[in-house]
Amino acid sequence: MSTPPATRSALRAELAQRLQRDLDVLEAAHRATLEAATHEEAKPENDKDTRALEQSYLARGQAMRIEEMRRAVGEVGAMTVGTSGDASAVGVGALVEADEDGTGRWLYVAAHGGGIALASGRVQVVTTSSPLGRALVGREVGDAVEVDAGGRTRTLEIVAIH
Numbered sequence: 180m181s182t183p184p185a186t187r188s189a190l191r192a193e194l195a196q197r198l199q200r201d202l203d204v205l206e207a208a209h210r211a212t213l214e215a216a217t218h219e220e221a222k223p224e225n226d227k228d229t230r231a232l233e234q235s236y237l238a239r240g241q242a243m244r245i246e247e248m249r250r251a252v253g254e255v256g257a258m259t260v261g262t263s264g265d266a267s268a269v270g271v272g273a274l275v276e277a278d279e280d281g282t283g284r285w286l287y288v289a290a291h292g293g294g295i296a297l298a299s300g301r302v303q304v305v306t307t308s309s310p311l312g313r314a315l316v317g318r319e320v321g322d323a324v325e326v327d328a329g330g331r332t333r334t335l336e337i338v339a340i341h
Contacts, residue, residue, distance in 0.1 A: 251291035
């Protein structure tokens with residue numbers, strides 16, 4: 180068992196910050212899309228000109244994504260972070276040390292942010308809705324999980340839960 184690259188509270192804070200930054204970008208893009216949809220030049224020149232309508236559809240999709248991201252930021256910020264070593268099974272907020280074919284991996288289990296690399300790339304976020312996340316939840320140290328990914332089976336052994 181090795182030393183974790185970061186604490187769970189630091190990982191949660193970094194993940195929340197990354198999601199907030201993504202939310203800020205989405206909100207700026209949404210404002211620009213709304214401005215484009217209502218701009219004088221967006222007025223239809225004829226009955227086949229659908230620029231303003233297309234911009235309004237895009238704005239609606241962006242608004243829906245913004246609401247999803249706001250929920251994600253809130254849920255990540257509300258994740259509980261206990262003390263290291265208090266978890267006997269993998270759950271949301273767990274930092275999992277795993278071995279895959281002799282290679283050590285660090286996985287942070289969260290409800291959102293799957294695939295994001297934290298702690299300078301040393302920790303990968305795994306969501307509870309992903310195949311790997313579903314396989315890990317509820318497992319304990321010493322358990323091995325198998326996950327089909329991209330046409331091949333990956334096997335990970337849980338070395339430690341922090």
